[in-house]
Amino acid sequence: MKIEEIEKELTYKAKHVYEEIDEKEKEFLEKVAKDYIEFLSVVKTERETVEFGKELLEKEGFKENDIKKGYFIYRNKFLACWRIGKRPVTEGLRIIVSHIDSPRLDLKLHPLFEDTELAFLKTHYYGGIKKYHWVAMPLALHGIVAKKDGRVIKIVIGEKEGDCVFTICDLLPHLAKKIQAEKKLSEAIVGEKLNVLVAGIPIEDKNEKVKKRIKLKFLELIYKKYGIKEEDFVSAELYLVPAGSAREVGLDRAFVGGYGQDDRICAFTSLKAFLEVEDPEYTNLILFMDREEIGSEGNTSAKSRIFEGIIYNLLKKAGISSTADTFFNIMTKTKALSADVTAGIDPNYIEVHDKLNDAKLGFGIAVSRYTGHGGKYMANEAHVEFLAWLLKNWDENKVVYQVCSMGKVDEGGGGTVSKYFASYGMDIVDVGPPLLSMHSPFEIAHKGDLYMTYKAFKTFLKV
Numbered sequence: 001m002k003i004e005e006i007e008k009e010l011t012y013k014a015k016h017v018y019e020e021i022d023e024k025e026k027e028f029l030e031k032v033a034k035d036y037i038e039f040l041s042v043v044k045t046e047r048e049t050v051e052f053g054k055e056l057l058e059k060e061g062f063k064e065n066d067i068k069k070g071y072f073i074y075r076n077k078f079l080a081c082w083r084i085g086k087r088p089v090t091e092g093l094r095i096i097v098s099h100i101d102s103p104r105l106d107l108k109l110h111p112l113f114e115d116t117e118l119a120f121l122k123t124h125y126y127g128g129i130k131k132y133h134w135v136a137m138p139l140a141l142h143g144i145v146a147k148k149d150g151r152v153i154k155i156v157i158g159e160k161e162g163d164c165v166f167t168i169c170d171l172l173p174h175l176a177k178k179i180q181a182e183k184k185l186s187e188a189i190v191g192e193k194l195n196v197l198v199a200g201i202p203i204e205d206k207n208e209k210v211k212k213r214i215k216l217k218f219l220e221l222i223y224k225k226y227g228i229k230e231e232d233f234v235s236a237e238l239y240l241v242p243a244g245s246a247r248e249v250g251l252d253r254a255f256v257g258g259y260g261q262d263d264r265i266c267a268f269t270s271l272k273a274f275l276e277v278e279d280p281e282y283t284n285l286i287l288f289m290d291r292e293e294i295g296s297e298g299n300t301s302a303k304s305r306i307f308e309g310i311i312y313n314l315l316k317k318a319g320i321s322s323t324a325d326t327f328f329n330i331m332t333k334t335k336a337l338s339a340d341v342t343a344g345i346d347p348n349y350i351e352v353h354d355k356l357n358d359a360k361l362g363f364g365i366a367v368s369r370y371t372g373h374g375g376k377y378m379a380n381e382a383h384v385e386f387l388a389w390l391l392k393n394w395d396e397n398k399v400v401y402q403v404c405s406m407g408k409v410d411e412g413g414g415g416t417v418s419k420y421f422a423s424y425g426m427d428i429v430d431v432g433p434p435l436l437s438m439h440s441p442f443e444i445a446h447k448g449d450l451y452m453t454y455k456a457f458k459t460f461l462k463v
């Protein structure tokens with residue numbers, strides 16, 4: 001072989017999505033991105049994602065617990081949907097699992113207080129946040145209040161044009177020298193001080209003995225509008241999330257910026273792909289999991305046994321005896337994608353990245369053969385036979401992908417839900433678009449990666 005041939009034939013070169021697709025596909029990509037931005041702008045909690053999914057599924061003719069085209073919702077925070085394939089369920093499934101919870105600020109159980117004629121709500125953060133991200137920015141309130149009489153009151157404040165927003169105030173630099181500037185970044189903003197400013201006008205009253213009049217005014221307002229009393233906060237799930245719409249980022253509009261792309265970008269793309277594959281060979285199953293960001297604890301998480309219940313149910317409906325034996329057999333024939341975002345290389349922090357192995361924005365869906373930390377602790381590592389099968393399939397269908405790691409060895413690490421699903425015996429690998437500013441209120445994804453994630457899912461569900 002000549003040197004030129006060796007270079008051309010034997011070396012590996014990553015491909016940029018925009019150099020691999022034609023004008024027609026670029027047009028389609030823009031349409032996908034537009035729909036995604038719309039979705040991301042309004043769907044900001046796990047409950048809202050389940051609602052969005054349910055509405056779309058019903059529009060497409062899916063029915064709750066239907067044997068052929070069905071869906072299942074658990075506690076309004078977990079969604080599964082399936083389409084029975086040409087082959088029987090006993091020959092295995094094609095599963096894509098993502099998570100629909102994102103880091104946020106939850107209201108405390110007794111959140112309301114007044115101090116110095118200002119009213120605040122106390123919060124307790126959920127998931128891995130950098131606390132300094134959440135101060136001095138507009139925040140919206142999303143969630144529900146479950147009343148003792150059985151009513152569930154839905155609340156979204158801060159998203160519509162003309163809505164008020166909330167905020168957590170930061171200290172001015174003039175007075176922050178000792179209390180913040182000289183501290184470590186992780187200690188400068190204290191979790192207990194993430195109190196949200198919510199009111200500042202006293203209740204109209206002639207009786208001057210009445211104290212905490214700002215707090216009373218807030219309670220009056222919220223009671224009038226929603227019928228909520230102070231006591232009702234104990235049975236409320238109210239989250240503070242960044243207010244406002246997702247946006248296109250960059251003069252060339254290459255990126256999507258917005259909150260909660262980890263991991264709703266995979267929820268959106270997997271559901272879109274699923275709905276478009278109308279006649280799959282194997283049974284398709286899409287799962288939206290909750291509680292991933294705090295270690296998959298609880299009965300709506302990947303560590304719960306809901307997944308098993310769904311498979312047993314599918315078997316029962318197909319008239320197949322749902323024994324542990326059958327279940328295990330199906331699992332060994334099942335192929336799955338753990339769809340979750342990964343870290344893209346940020347050239348400003350190149351010291352934490354391995355340039356040769358980490359994911360680059362714009363180079364397609366990232367395949368993380370393993371996650372974990374240290375000596376691959378807590379990692380599910382995909383078997384290479386499965387990986388080779390998957391990549392061949394993607395090559396044949398012109399999916400642009402990159403196989404990568406996340407960060408330098410011993411630099412840190414992270415996990416996904418893949419290890420819990422791997423424990424059933426199925427083949428599963430972590431895939432998803434790389435993000436910049438991951439876990440921040442304004443995460444960045446490349447449109448090319450968004451599109452290739454959708455295309456990769458669609459291809460996977462067909463074979």
Ligand code: MN
Nearest residue numbers: 262263340341
């Ligand atoms: Mn994630």
Ligand code: MN
Nearest residue numbers: 262263293439
């Ligand atoms: Mn995450």
